[in-house]
Amino acid sequence: MKQVLIIGLGRSSSVLIEYFLEYSKVNNTKITLLDQHQNDYTKTIKNTSLCSLIFFDIYDEIKRRNEIKKSHLVISMLPPRFHTLIAKDCIYFKKNLITASYVSDEMFLLDSEAKKANILILNEIGLDPGIDHISAMKIIDSLNDSGANILSFKSFCGGLIAPESSNNPWDYKFTWNPRNVVLAGKDGSKYLKDGSIKELKYNEVFTNTEKITIPQYGDFESYANRNSLNYIKKYNLENINTLVRGTLRRPGFCPSWDVLVKSGLTSFDEIDMKSVKTKYEELINKNDNKLIQNNLEYLDLFNSDENIKFNSPGDFLQSKLEKKWALSKNDKDMIVMQHKFEYELNNINYRLTSSMVLIGSDDIKTAMAKTVGLPVFFAAKQILEDKTSLKGVKIPVHKELYSPILKSLEDEGISFIDSIEEI
Structure with missing residues (x-):
């Protein structure tokens, strides 16, 4: 056994x-x-x-x-x-x-x-990272086999709240570790754009966003995630001009979160809360964007003295958000992922867009739990049943792993819709 x-x-x-x-x-x-x-x-x-x-x-x-x-x-x-x-x-x-x-x-x-x-x-065999790798590698290998020259690859993913369960101005609730959400972007980001390396500091990440549209689900905004440069070699894309991996949020989230970052509220260092509060109020008073103001007012951060109970601003903010962004019993979450490839084939330029949306069942059987857990499970099956020969520290960019896992995910309703257009 x-x-x-x-x-x-x-x-x-x-x-x-x-x-x-x-x-x-x-x-x-x-x-x-x-x-x-x-x-x-x-x-x-x-x-x-x-x-x-x-x-x-x-x-x-x-x-x-x-x-x-x-x-x-x-x-x-x-x-x-x-x-x-x-x-x-x-x-x-x-x-x-x-x-x-x-x-x-x-x-x-x-x-x-x-x-x-x-x-x-x-x-890296969960959702992001995980499903993003295996779905992208299927397309990359297919394009390479066809003789295409891949010019640009952008990959976006977000764990959000389903439209029918969204009842706060941020259009967001926690579907995974709250601490990781508060720490998002802390190490800045690096990516390749038009042949040049771009590097963003923490206080620049949430002001450099890109608008993304998902058919039937509307507009999102994406901020660059971690170090995308690491995946140029892993994806065998050494000749690419643009490569960026981003996180998706609903419009207005990123500029609102930027205020929290710049005020020091996302820091888990022991910082004097009085100075953080002063900076926060200063930034709000200078901001006349109604969407940002509504988002921050909803959090109701400094209307009591409860902040004195916490070791850091980050602990205080996380505690507040866990109340404001908690999933209710019948809430449904939503996973959104989109890949955008631009490539040249037979002297014609194309754009390939591959999108996936999954809605959760409830606050326990979430889309997040499904898209993180199922890739792990299907990878485990490959190992337990001796169907992979890979050894060492790996990520799932090898066809012997990604191909059967993708097929199993499709059988569970996790699949992508692709479209191709000339550009």
Whole structure:
């Protein structure tokens, strides 16, 4: 019997766990779920009789290593800072590992050790990163096979609230880790535009946006996400002129968030809240944009003295947002993704647009949980059933991974609509 260890039972794990429990019924597989907080998981785990549920601090080395040693495959759904710790144990015990997170510098350095241990450490196989990679690589490989010269690639993704559940001026609610939302853009961004490298500092990210239109769902705005330059080589696009990866929000979100950034409210450093409040009020008074004013007034940030209870402005802001942007029981979230390619073929220039929209079922079976969890699940199946020969620290840009995973996602209703036009 093969054993799978899933570490981290947060809001993005519900669909992954559901599918694994069904898989275990017919595939002689034992599922162990590990978290450090003994909360009520009855909403996310419907049938606990099909799995082992254990709780302990992930820093408890003896218990952690014992569980990893017993497993055939480890899946970490923890925050990224824990992945390297788990990866080192997986290398020691020669166990395959999957995460949905970006490959950190520390993780990348484990590549040669993972290869020596003859294991696969697969990262970036959630939604973004994840579905963006596998859907883009299918198009890139197809265009390259046709002899096309790819000139530009822009990729956008956003986890938002479905139109029917949007009842606040930001058109946004939390569907994943709130801390990550508050920290978004903190490291700035880098991308390639018209052959030139563009680099934005944190206080520039949310003022440099691009309008995106999704058929049937209207307009969005996109801000550049992290370091897009890293993907030029990974996507085999060394001759491209433009490559940018961006995050989608509804119009008005980014300029409103920019006020919070520039006032210091998104900082998790110990900063005097009086100075932050003064800066915030100064920025609001100078801003005459009604949409921005309405968004910020809705947050109702400084109408009490409750900010004194928090260690940092970021903690204070996150606490406020968790109340204002909480999913209600019947709320539905929405995932939006769009790729835009420009390429030359037979002396004619084309634009290929590939779009995907998925609406969640409720506040538990969210579109976010589905689009993060299902790619992880289908990648895990490839490993458990010995259908991939890849070893080392990888992301899913290889056809032997992305092709079957994409097909499985399509069977679950996660698919793209493509259109091509001459330009």
